[in-house]
Amino acid sequence: MSGGLVACAALLGGAAGLAALRVARRWTGRPASTRSGPAVGAVASAATGQPGRPVDRGGPPAPARAAGIGPSTGLGAAVVGAVVFAGLAVALGGDPVLPAFLGLAAVGLVLAVVDLACLRLPDPLVGAAALVVAVGLTGAALLAGAPERLLGAVAGxxxxxxxxxxxxxxxxxxxxxxxxxxxAVLGLPLGWLGWSPLALGLLLPHLLNGVVVLALLAAGRVRRDTPLPLGPALLTGAWLATLTT
Incomplete structure (x- = not known):
């Protein structure tokens, strides 16, 4: 593994983190009701006081603001992006699959910001993540002469x-x-890596989310019925699982 590769990845990640904040702005102003799932009604009611009304367009819904979670500052986003990209470079080195993981991480940063801000994981962004990782894994499989590894990715x-x-x-x-x-999208790269990273990627997000929820409850920042995002935990768990390879 080259120190120059890790440094370049960190710089690229910092830029991706800053870009994620700008890209996320076009999604955080839309009603949270476009995200499917049983938490939508609770978010809308908590934010507006009226059932069925969309979340206000001026910022994160009330539960997110009360918990102190939302879009990162520019410096914070840059640091997170740099750490994420550098970690992937350390774990994967010069493997042809690295660009696929970095591309997924770049879209994942946007998804994390949006989900923290308004409890949404927009389908176009999730679809973009799927396209990036699918094309990247296919290219890596062809370069490595191991197309059978795509079967593991699909199974994951x-x-x-x-x-x-x-x-x-x-x-x-x-x-x-x-x-x-x-x-499902995160299962593609985890399945590519093997069954052990896949198992960790399935388990870790829920453990991380549980720890965060317990900490927020203990601090009195949320109630037991407060809807909270899971997307950042899914992304973090997949990243940590990748670091174990």
């Missing part, structure tokens, strides 16, 4: 989709189908 996506779809359909579940679709 299918397993992540099925597992999270079942969770979303459970009575009382707060998991939205935007989260389900993002989990």
């Amino acid at each position: 996506a299918a397993l992540c989709f099925a597992g999270h779809a079942l969770l979303a359909l459970l009575p009382g579940s707060r998991l939205g189908f935007g989260d389900v679709k993002l989990a």
Whole structure:
């Protein structure tokens, strides 16, 4: 692994973090009701005081503001992007699959900002993430002469989709189908890496989310019925699982 590669990845990640804030602005002003999932009604009611009304366009819904979560500052976004990209460069080195992971991370930064701001994972952004990683993995498979690895990626996506779809359909579940679709996309690179990273990528997001929820409850920042985003935990869990390779 080259130190220059890691440094370049960090600089690229910093720029991607700053760009994520700008790109996310076009999505954070739209009504949260466009995101599928059982939490939508609770978000709209909490933000407006009237059931069925969309979240105000001026910023994050009330639950997110009360919890102190929302779009990062420019410096914070740049630091997060640099750490994410550098970590991927350290884990994957000069592997031809690195560009696919970096591209997914760039779109993931935008998704994280949007989800933190207004509890949305817009389909066009999730679709863009799927396209980036699918094209990147296909290219890496052809370069490595190992097209069979794409089967593992597809299996990973299918397993992540099925597992999270079942969770979303459970009575009382707060998991939205935007989260389900993002989990399926993240299953592609995790399945490419193997069963161990895939298992970690399935487990870690829910552990991380549980820790965050408990910390916010203990601090009195949220109530037990406050809707909170899962997208950042899904992305962070996938990133941490990748670092184990």
